[in-house]
Amino acid sequence: MHVLVIGSTRGTGRLLVDRLLADGHDVRALVRRQEQADALAEAGATPVLGDLEGDLGAAFEGALDAVAFCAGSGSSTGPDATLRVDLHGAVRAIDHCLDAGVGRYVQLSSIAADDPLRGAEGIRHYLAAMHARDRILTDSGLAATIVRPGGLTDDDPTGHIEIGVPRLEAHGSVPRGDVAAVIAGCLGDDGTIGASFEFVSGTTPIGEALAALR
């Protein structure tokens, strides 16, 4: 599968790049700077320069089966960056998929994005941006999966999660490596198309938890 990872340079997206490469996929990595391109090429991905706040076109040229959106403006920026990157940047990526005929899309969202008032007051603007973009994605017609992890950690992945039905408490956490495994698992499982689900660390093997979504 030809997969574009947006948000490929750090955190969950970077772990996803490695995982998809290990699984034999052709991985295109959106990066903003040349030194990042060099590092991603060294890892085995095909880097493409672009910016969610600027030109994105080159990222969607050529053979492309799926997009995994793992980018974000980060917790140290203000609400303006949240709007520009996490909301408008994500919506632009969805529009590029529609224009380029890329059908499959996995969105890294957040626990409590279904109802921003569930979240702590200081992050409600961020949850509201995610809520809006998740709804736009759902209504887009793309074959989408929306994954909503709890707080991300750099702990060693366990390969086990708990999916919340209907929803989890907003204070759980999960290692980024497990979130990358969940996204890769969704890309490889069309039974997850149309699903949007919250999850944290747990006791169910990831493959089994995803299979239960069908």
Ligand SMILES: NC(=O)c1ccc[n+]([C@@H]2O[C@H](COP(=O)([O-])OP(=O)(O)OC[C@H]3O[C@@H](n4cnc5c(N)ncnc54)[C@H](OP(=O)(O)O)[C@@H]3O)[C@@H](O)[C@H]2O)c1
């Ligand atoms: N933190 C949490 O507890 C939590 C919980 C639930 C969900 N989430 C979601 O998970 C996402 C990933 O978090 P993370 O900590 O794993 O990753 P991260 O370290 O925050 O990495 C963010 C990625 O987004 C990229 N990015 C930022 N602005 C961009 C732009 N304008 N154009 C293109 N790429 C851009 C960054 O690239 P550069 O290296 O170029 O900056 C980087 O690759 C968050 O953004 C959030 O949406 C987070």
